[in-house]
Amino acid sequence: xxxxxxxxxxxxxxxxxxxxxxxxxxxxxxxxxxxxxxxxxxxxxxxxxxxxxxxxxxxxxxxxxxxxxxxxxxxxxxxxxxxxxxxxxxxxxxxxxxxxxxxxxxxxxxxxxxxxxxxxxxxxxxxxxxxxxxxxxxxxxxxxxxxxxxxxxxxxxxxxxxxxxxxxxxxxxxxxxxxxxxxxxxxxxxxxxxxxxxxxxxxxxxxxxxxxxxxxxxxxxxxxxxxxxxxxxxxxxxxxxxxxxxxxxxxxxxxxxxxxxxxxxxxxxxxxxxxxxxxxxxxxxxxxxxxxxxxxxxxxxxxxxxxxxxxxxxxxxxxxxxxxxxxxxxxxxxxxxx
Amino acid sequence: xxxxxxxxxxxxxxxxxxxxxxxxxxxxxxxxxxxxxxxxxxxxxxxxxxxxxxxxxxxxxxxxxxxxxxxxxxxxxxxxxxxxxxxxxxxxxxxxxxxxxxxxxxxxxxxxxxxxxxxxxxxxxxxxxxxxxxxxxxxxxxxxxxxxxxxxxxxxxxxxxxxxxxxxxxxxxxxxxxxxxxxxxxxxxxxxxxxxxxxxxxxxxxxxxxxxxxxxxxxxxxxxxxxxxxxxxxxxxxxxxxxxxxxxxxxxxxxxxxxxxxxxxxxxxxxxxxxxxxxxxxxxxxxxxxxxxxxxxxxxxxxxxxxxxxxxxxxxxxxxxxxxxxxxxxxxxxxxxx
DNA sequence: CTGAAAGCGCTTACAG
DNA sequence: CTGAAAGCGCTTACAG
Numbered sequence: 001x002x003x004x005x006x007x008x009x010x011x012x013x014x015x016x017x018x019x020x021x022x023x024x025x026x027x028x029x030x031x032x033x034x035x036x037x038x039x040x041x042x043x044x045x046x047x048x049x050x051x052x053x054x055x056x057x058x059x060x061x062x063x064x065x066x067x068x069x070x071x072x073x074x075x076x077x078x079x080x081x082x083x084x085x086x087x088x089x090x091x092x093x094x095x096x097x098x099x100x101x102x103x104x105x106x107x108x109x110x111x112x113x114x115x116x117x118x119x120x121x122x123x124x125x126x127x128x129x130x131x132x133x134x135x136x137x138x139x140x141x142x143x144x145x146x147x148x149x150x151x152x153x154x155x156x157x158x159x160x161x162x163x164x165x166x167x168x169x170x171x172x173x174x175x176x177x178x179x180x181x182x183x184x185x186x187x188x189x190x191x192x193x194x195x196x197x198x199x200x201x202x203x204x205x206x207x208x209x210x211x212x213x214x215x216x217x218x219x220x221x222x223x224x225x226x227x228x229x230x231x232x233x234x235x236x237x238x239x240x241x242x243x244x245x246x247x248x249x250x251x252x253x254x255x256x257x258x259x260x261x262x263x264x265x266x267x268x269x270x271x272x273x274x275x276x277x278x279x280x281x282x283x284x285x286x287x288x289x290x291x292x293x294x295x296x297x298x299x300x301x302x303x304x305x306x307x308x309x310x311x312x313x314x315x316x317x318x319x320x321x322x323x324x325x326x327x328x329x330x331x332x333x334x335x336x337x338x
Numbered sequence: 339x340x341x342x343x344x345x346x347x348x349x350x351x352x353x354x355x356x357x358x359x360x361x362x363x364x365x366x367x368x369x370x371x372x373x374x375x376x377x378x379x380x381x382x383x384x385x386x387x388x389x390x391x392x393x394x395x396x397x398x399x400x401x402x403x404x405x406x407x408x409x410x411x412x413x414x415x416x417x418x419x420x421x422x423x424x425x426x427x428x429x430x431x432x433x434x435x436x437x438x439x440x441x442x443x444x445x446x447x448x449x450x451x452x453x454x455x456x457x458x459x460x461x462x463x464x465x466x467x468x469x470x471x472x473x474x475x476x477x478x479x480x481x482x483x484x485x486x487x488x489x490x491x492x493x494x495x496x497x498x499x500x501x502x503x504x505x506x507x508x509x510x511x512x513x514x515x516x517x518x519x520x521x522x523x524x525x526x527x528x529x530x531x532x533x534x535x536x537x538x539x540x541x542x543x544x545x546x547x548x549x550x551x552x553x554x555x556x557x558x559x560x561x562x563x564x565x566x567x568x569x570x571x572x573x574x575x576x577x578x579x580x581x582x583x584x585x586x587x588x589x590x591x592x593x594x595x596x597x598x599x600x601x602x603x604x605x606x607x608x609x610x611x612x613x614x615x616x617x618x619x620x621x622x623x624x625x626x627x628x629x630x631x632x633x634x635x636x637x638x639x640x641x642x643x644x645x646x647x648x649x650x651x652x653x654x655x656x657x658x659x660x661x662x663x664x665x666x667x668x669x670x671x672x673x674x675x676x
Numbered sequence: 677c678t679g680a681a682a683g684c685g686c687t688t689a690c691a692g
Numbered sequence: 693c694t695g696a697a698a699g700c701g702c703t704t705a706c707a708g
Contacts, residue, residue, distance in 0.1 A: 060685035
């Protein structure tokens with residue numbers, strides 16, 4: 001019953017070389033598809049490799065060559081579909097380019113982030129895609145640069161400009177959302193969700209800017225801090241309904257906050273689109289089929305991920321090139337919620 | 339401006355050894371925390387390592403030791419929060435155990451799956467956690483076993499029993515959901531979503547079983563095949579409303595199918611819970627705050643991921659142990675949709 | 677407790 | 693076009 005563990009691939013290029021009656025350098029060359037080897041010889045080598053069940057030991061090769069085809073990506077909130085979509089975009093781009101991803105999830109835990117980054121370093125990652133946990137030191141990109149590992153920061157900026165960045169023009173996004181609500185004649189508009197961080201600052205800034213432009217003064221009692229998840233959106237909407245029952249419009253920090261808000265609205269017998277105008281932010285896939293379909297600010301999450309990956313690839317190819325910043329241009333997407 | 343790329347960590351244990359005036363074996367031993375080394379010496383070595391900015395080259399170590407602390411996990415649909423939650427559970431468990439995850443996303447593409455598995459093999463993964471793409475050959479687990487790589491299959495069984503598996507008792511789950519609807523006196527109950535695969539078979543089987551038990555004959559016109567995503571659920575519900583307007587209850591293949599159905603219901607001015615009884619399956623986080631909150635079958639997705647990881651760890655620790663099967667016991671969770 | 681030596685599986689000049 | 697040799701950064705018996 002208990003079969004002993006089968007030994008892991010112990011056959012090496014040396015075995016292949018012997019079987020194909022060439023030197024191991026020759027085998028190495030054909031494995032790399034070098035044109036230096038006569039096709040006839042190459043075919044013989046490949047046949048021998050196949051017959052022996054040879055499997056390339058990529059890590060040995062990378063050790064010798066001092067290269068790596070793995071890329072570290074650190075995400076902090078996969079439970080949020082926005083990040084899941086970003087990750088999918090990243091992975092797609094990266095595998096197409098011949099890389100494989102070393103993935104880590106921090107749950108906003110700085111200690112975890114530290115550990116995981118260190119681990120990626122020990123694994124000699126060819127590059128790192130980082131969505132920094134809340135509270136990450138501004139100096140982190142500098143440290144990683146000092147390690148000699150190409151880095152691109154995603155989604156959340158850390159301030160300064162000493163690193164490549166892929167995100168979106170959040171301020172303009174909420175500006176668009178707020179202006180949309182304003183142009184429908186509404187003047188009392190709440191802001192729901194978010195608790196801290198630059199991203200929140202920027203989103204609030206856009207909200208403020210639109211209000212100011214329209215000549216309406218911001219009522220601080222209308223911005224409801226809340227966790228950036230459904231639960232947070234749910235609670236924020238309930239609070240809003242309670243404290244300011246006359247307000248019938250809100251822009252949310254993100255789509256998932258809006259989903260929670262939609263749930264609260266439904267619970268109170270209100271329907272977004274008819275009784276209340278609600279705007280989301282991100283345009284995650286879910287937004288197209290929420291109840292009701294969510295009007296939102298589209299920043300194309302998976303595309304954002306692909307751009308981040310592209311920037312990293314460019315940085316790896318040319319470490320000396322100038323700073324790159326990709327900022328998705330937000331687009332207002334009016335569906336039915338507002 | 340264009341700073342030359344900084345050379346990657348070229349300082350090695352040899353440099354540390356020189357600085358600390360010991361041999362490199364000694365350095366290696368202290369790095370491994372060996373008790374063979376006098377504390378005084380160890381401290382001196384650590385100090386030297388710190389001063390020089392030494393970073394452990396884990397891959398070199400693994401090559402020599404023929405070990406690996408990376409685990410491959412292949413997921414096919416991260417856009418579905420169910421899988422995102424499973425992944426989070428896996429990652430959490432794995433990093434705690436000192437592993438790091440090599441993550442790949444197949445989007446149900448068999449060719450991608452093949453490539454990615456091969457890549458993990460070349461990277462000498464210590465184990466693989468696989469949620470097989472639709473259409474995966476039953477023989478795949480056998481192949482991977484032949485590679486000598488511990489494997490656990492997740493979520494979707496491939497038939498047979500020649501491998502470790504972590505999933506849930508899907509049949510019992512839909513049985514519970516259907517029975518719940520039945521016990522409320524409903525007798526015309528639709529099934530929405532899913533297009534093929536064992537998981538669908540099992541879920542349909544539970545639906546059938548509950549119907550049979552209650553003495554109601556299954557109306558094939560009431561099972562609506564549809565993609566297992568929101569769009570699919572949306573379309574299926576619209577079709578149902580059109581073709582069988584008197585039916586006011588349905589169990590869905592999964593929560594996200596149910597979300598789409600909720601959207602369709604809302605569009606028609608219907609409210610789940612009041613006008614229609616709708617049950618989901620999985621209990622993803624979103625289900626608690628959908629509009630309305632979704633009644634569903636809880637299989638604790640992230641816990642499922644943790645169990646899968648635990649099983650893999652056990653298999654790695656003891657390759658000869660007997661087959662493991664973790665099947666989450668589904669629990670009916672009645673919220674407001676039905 | 678510590679050092680010298682061999683070797684993990686590959687690649688890469690360097691000769692021929 | 694192909695082979696012999698050195699070396700990537702580590703670990704692990706083996707002596708002492």
